[in-house]
Amino acid sequence: MKLIMSLLYKSQVTRGQAWQAIFSREMPDLAFHIWPEPCDLKAVKYLVTWQFTPKLIDSLPALEVIFSVGAGADQFDLSHVSAHIKVVRMIDTSISDGMGEYITFATLYLHRHMMDYHHQQAAGIWHEIPLIPGPKRTVGIMGLGQLGQVAINRLKPFGFKLRGWSRSAHQIDGVEGFAGEGELKAFLAGCDILICLLPLTAETTGILCRSLFESLPKGASVINAGRGGHLVEADLIDALYSGQLSGAVIDVLSVEPAPATHSFFNHPRILLTPHIAAMTDADSAGHVLLDNVRRHRSGQDMVGQIDRKRGY
Ligand code: NDP
Numbered sequence: 195m196k197l198i199m200s201l202l203y204k205s206q207v208t209r210g211q212a213w214q215a216i217f218s219r220e221m222p223d224l225a226f227h228i229w230p231e232p233c234d235l236k237a238v239k240y241l242v243t244w245q246f247t248p249k250l251i252d253s254l255p256a257l258e259v260i261f262s263v264g265a266g267a268d269q270f271d272l273s274h275v276s277a278h279i280k281v282v283r284m285i286d287t288s289i290s291d292g293m294g295e296y297i298t299f300a301t302l303y304l305h306r307h308m309m310d311y312h313h314q315q316a317a318g319i320w321h322e323i324p325l326i327p328g329p330k331r332t333v334g335i336m337g338l339g340q341l342g343q344v345a346i347n348r349l350k351p352f353g354f355k356l357r358g359w360s361r362s363a364h365q366i367d368g369v370e371g372f373a374g375e376g377e378l379k380a381f382l383a384g385c386d387i388l389i390c391l392l393p394l395t396a397e398t399t400g401i402l403c404r405s406l407f408e409s410l411p412k413g414a415s416v417i418n419a420g421r422g423g424h425l426v427e428a429d430l431i432d433a434l435y436s437g438q439l440s441g442a443v444i445d446v447l448s449v450e451p452a453p454a455t456h457s458f459f460n461h462p463r464i465l466l467t468p469h470i471a472a473m474t475d476a477d478s479a480g481h482v483l484l485d486n487v488r489r490h491r492s493g494q495d496m497v498g499q500i501d502r503k504r505g506y
Contacts (some may be wrong), residue, residue, distance in 0.1 A: 199256070200239040201487065202468075204229035205263045213271030213480040220484055222362075232415040240487060248274045258332040259490055261483060265289045265341070265472065267500050268394035268421060280490075285498040286482045288475030290344045295388060296419060296471035297345040302352070303465065304329055304387050304415045309441045313462060329351035337392040337420065338364045338371075339506075341472075345391060357381060382409040387417065393506035394421035402426065407433040419471040422448035427458070434463045445471040462491065 201217070201224055202211040210228040217226040224240075226232035238254045242261040251257065251274065260281045262270065267283045275281075303309065307323045314321055331354050336344045338360040345503055346356055357370040358382040364371050372381035381386070386412060392398045402418060403426040410416075416439060418425050425444070434437040443465045444458060450469055452458070458466045486496040500506060 198223075198237070199239040199240060200225035200227055200231060200233060200237045202227050202233065202235075202238045202254070204241070204243040204246070204250075204434055209263070209474075209476045209480075212476040213369060213483060214476075216480040216484055217487075221487065224355075224487065240490075242483065243299070245269060251275055251319045259496070261486065263474065263479075265474075266393055266421065266506075268423075269506070272502060280496065280501040281502060282486060282496050283498045283500060284474060284479055284482060285340055286474060286479045288478050290340055292472035293341045293391070293419065294348040295343045295419065296445065296467075297391075298348045300417045300419070300465075301333060301349060301354075301387055303443060304417070305352075305354075306441040309463065309465065321401075329355065331355065331386050331387065332357060332384045333387045333390060334359065334381060337365065337390065339393070341389045341392070342418075345389060354387075357384060376407075379409050380404060383411070384413060385410055386424065387415050389417045390420040390424050390434060392420045392424060395505035395506075396421045399423050400426050402430070404429040404432065407438050410439070412438055413440045417443045417445075419445045422446040428465075431461070434461070439463075441465075443467075445469055 203213065203226065207228060214226045214228060217224060224232070237454045238259065239256050239258050241254060241257055242263060244263050257279055259282060260270070260275070262283045266286055270281065272281065273307040285328050310323055333349055333354045333356055335345055335358045338358045342358060343366070345367060346358065349356060352367060356368060357372065358364065358366060359372045359378060361374060372378070390402055392401065400423070402416065402424050407429060430439070430442055434442065441463045445467045446469050447456070448469055458464045489496045
């Protein structure tokens with residue numbers, strides 16, 4: 195069989211081998227190369243990667259689609275990538291299920307004062323903190339996309355008052371909706387626990403900053419499982435110091451991996467996790483990629499295609 199086009203995978207090798215096995219079984223007429231094995235770069239139609247250099251893109255004249263191995267594509271600098279090249283992020287149930295678990299855990303951790311109980315345990319203190327019933331607690335979700343909606347569904351059974359903020363208006367059963375810059379302050383004013391599940395774009399970079407924290411009720415807490423670039427880290431430290439915020443659960447930082455000297459590591463009011471809220475399962479994600487390549491080859495829309503003008 196003549197190979198007329200190929201896919202170049204440039205990321206973690208063991209996952210690449212698992213995906214290569216799926217493709218050789220399900221789509222044998224597409225050559226699946228794992229970087230840096232030698233291949234004819236002129237025949238590469240699909241690039242599957244977490245990151246690329248301008249030099250790599252320039253060496254792929256037949257490139258039609260760049261697939262991100264992760265749930266976002268904000269890590270890509272697309273400024274030198276021709277507009278006809280499509281960019282697709284990974285939308286997979288392993289990612290949304292993992293995020294659903296993490297958000298449930300982090301919300302309950304803050305809601306049930308687990309940060310305080312952890313400190314009390316270390317200090318040998320036996321002391322009850324009054325419990326606020328779920329329906330008296332408002333949880334606000336920034337970003338009502340794939341992951342924001344999963345978070346809402348997971349949080350509903352606990353009876354929290356739920357509100358959400360997005361770019362365009364959404365009507366979600368049991369959720370008070372707010373949209374756009376104009377409704378941000380009203381949204382924030384009621385949030386006891388704020389969850390960021392936004393994509394990182396020019397508009398959302400640095401959104402978790404001093405003025406946003408000041409718009410929350412005093413003593414509110416924050417969960418950031420979006421991207422590190424959403425958070426102005428020094429402003430979080432100041433807001434925790436002043437008591438404007440009572441705690442934060444942070445999964446993402448602007449520099450990852452964080453150096454051991456990062457101030458969040460031993461901050462008493464921050465629970466820091468190393469970008470583990472969601473993880474891509476190699477097997478299910480391999481089938482998502484396969485399905486998207488099939489879609490592209492048959493002229494159908496792919497799942498997770500980025501609107502390059504909008505940035506997500
Ligand atoms: P989606 O693209 O499905 O949803 C994005 C949501 O954000 C939409 O509701 C969108 O509004 C809203 N939004 C975008 N820009 C703005 C803005 N300027 N103002 C207000 N709302 C805005 O993304 P996902 O839900 O799939 O993922 C969200 C992000 O989560 C990813 O981009 C990634 O950065 C992060 N992530 C983190 C992981 C981790 O392990 N920590 C794992 C996976 C993802 P609208 O609905 O109007 O378009």
